[in-house]
Amino acid sequence: MTKQHIEVITSVERRRHWSREEKERLVAAALEPGTVVSDVARSAGIHVSQLFRWRKELCQISAPSVPQHQPLNRESERYAREGIDLSLSTLADQVGACTAVLKPLHGLIEAHVLAAERIHGDDTTVPILAKGKTNTGRIWSYVREDRPFGGTSPPAALYYASRDRLQEHPEGHLKTGILQADAYGGYNPLFKAERHSGPLTQALCWAHSRRKFFVLADIATNAKRGKNATPISPVALEAVKRIDALFDIERNINRLAASERLARRQQDSCRLVEELEAWMRTERTKLSRSSPVAEPIDYMLKRWEGLTSFLDDGRICLTNNAAERALRGFALGRKSWLFAGSDRGADRAAFMATMIMTAKLNDIDPQAWLADVMARIADMPTTKLAELLLWNWTDPHPTMALAS
Known part of the structure; x- marks a missing residue:
């Protein structure tokens, strides 16, 4: 009679469920210039192929329609009237996926703006939802515009969001150079000789x-x-x-x-x-x-x-009009969406505004650029991401853009 060995399995390790936010965070980390993708995968305890699958998954989400300063719930209602079922959460996921995938490009734009010899700076209010109330938050805008003095570097706009207007925000954003801005008192410490990273030059409007x-x-x-x-x-x-x-x-x-x-x-x-x-x-x-x-x-x-x-x-x-123009979209948007639902929502709004306004400054259709980049970036090596920057990009379907 043959003896049989029976192995008793007392527990089974469940496959971990990764949330959309976790996927976005890991994909964004893997897309950072100079990052070794396998290191990111190893630190998360996953195979590198999983990261590439998530990257394609996020890119396959349609690029969100560039809203005309409209809140997402109003966009959802507009799609519904056209017979398209897109819930508010789906649209929010689209924006989140976009910000995750486009984070490396955003980083390149950020570096480009902050490296300018002279930066236009301004800010405007944006209500941010808090428990039982709204805080008067801020959108900070910084614009690189070298063309008035014969510069050849492409123009670009950069936005940050914050829940208040404390001086620490511009202090953290700006390092050196010329700041063309209004007379907001919070900028004054930036011009002091004893500033640790050196004083900025003040240029008023x-x-x-x-x-x-x-x-x-x-x-x-x-x-x-x-x-x-x-x-x-x-x-x-x-x-x-x-x-x-x-x-x-x-x-x-x-x-x-x-x-x-x-x-x-x-x-x-x-x-x-x-x-x-x-x-x-x-x-x-x-x-x-x-x-x-x-x-x-x-x-x-x-x-x-x-x-x-x-x-x-x-x-x-002589003026700071470049920064003031860059904030008009938020001034219009406040009348429609009233407030940002959270800090994350305000950050995402600032992120997407960076992309959209930089596109407009370079005479690029933001919708065409987003659709093309979201379709291509998953297969683009990180060493070639600069080719997708708005001032390097060319529309693969120019006749379609003209027809629309």
Whole structure:
């Protein structure tokens, strides 16, 4: 009689279920430039082939429709009216998959913007949902735009989200260079000589200063007020006229090399700026503290060093309009989506805005770029990812884009 050995299995190890977020995190880590994919797989306790399967899985999710500043629930409703069943959670998954797969490209754009000699900076409010309330969060925008001083580097925009407006955020974002921005006090520590990574150069916006005078000198708008019209300020009119003379010079030197711009400013603008300062100081002595025009004069004189830095560096622009334009989408979006549902939602909005605005700055259709990149990036070696950057990308179906 033959003896049989029977092995009794007392427990079975269950196959681990990986969540979408875990897959996104691991795929994004594996796509980082210089990363060894097998090391990421080994640290997670999976075979390297599993990572590649997840990568394809995330890329096979259709690229999300680039919303016209619409909340995802409204996009879901729009699809439903067209007979397409796409739930809010599915659309959120699409955005999450996109941010995971596109993270390496986002990192390259981030490095490109922060390496700029001069950066336009601005911020705007974005309500972020909290327990029983909403916090007034912030979207910080940084724009690289070298073309005004003859630079050949492509333009790009970068966005970050935060739950507050503390100074630590721009401190963490920016290292060196020129910051073209408004007079937000949180930027001031960036310009101090004792700053550990070195001071940034402050360049303030003349458009902000002009706007304060223009409100007091706008004849057309004031006429519409009828009986409620207020007297036009002759001092404000004169200030606008003098500032506009500087803008006339800037229009003539736009896109010239920085050295040429500086030479023209030294020749033509310096005298006008000196005369403007002397005139404002004289006029200020004639005004009472309660005079409406005293405020814009004081605003400029207190910030004169930052306003006049353009006379010493041809790379500096007279305005911060590039950063203000980059935030218009969020200003429009606030009217539609009201708030971000979480910190992660705000971060994803900032992430996708980086891609979309950089596409627009480079005259690229964001939807066409997203669809093409999501279809190709899974098979793209990390060493060639730069080919998919918006300023290197070419539309494989240009006739289709024109037809649409």
